[in-house]
Amino acid sequence: MKILISNASSDPIYIQIMNQIRQSILSGELVAGDSLPSIRQLAKDLQVSVITTKRVYEELEKEKLIDSVVGKGCFVSGANQDFIREQRMKRLEEKMLDIIRESKELSMTEQEVINHFTLLFEEENTP
Incomplete structure (x- = not known):
């Protein structure tokens, strides 16, 4: 660490x-x-x-x-995996909100953001 x-x-x-x-x-x-x-x-x-x-x-x-x-x-701590997951989800949501705000500044539609995200997701999962 x-x-x-x-x-x-x-x-x-x-x-x-x-x-x-x-x-x-x-x-x-x-x-x-x-x-x-x-x-x-x-x-x-x-x-x-x-x-x-x-x-x-x-x-x-x-x-x-x-x-x-x-x-x-x-x-x-190993006793509170649900709490850790919840905290990680919260951080992920904050990042997603940043993406939404930035996409609005770029005048992207919701569907354009979803399409772009889907493409990136698929690229990340390709070996």
């Missing part, structure tokens, strides 16, 4: 870290049962405060994306 912190970003550091870990989980890069670095190790690796990484893990635990096991560490 690679996390990049941007000083140019308007987002606070903990949000940047949290979003990147969340994305790794939702994309399937991190799967149920995968262990995360300890709070202290992540803070050291990213050169941030332990308080920052503790807050990240607490927020991800509230979202039920990770589980904290006393004495063992933090792990990607």
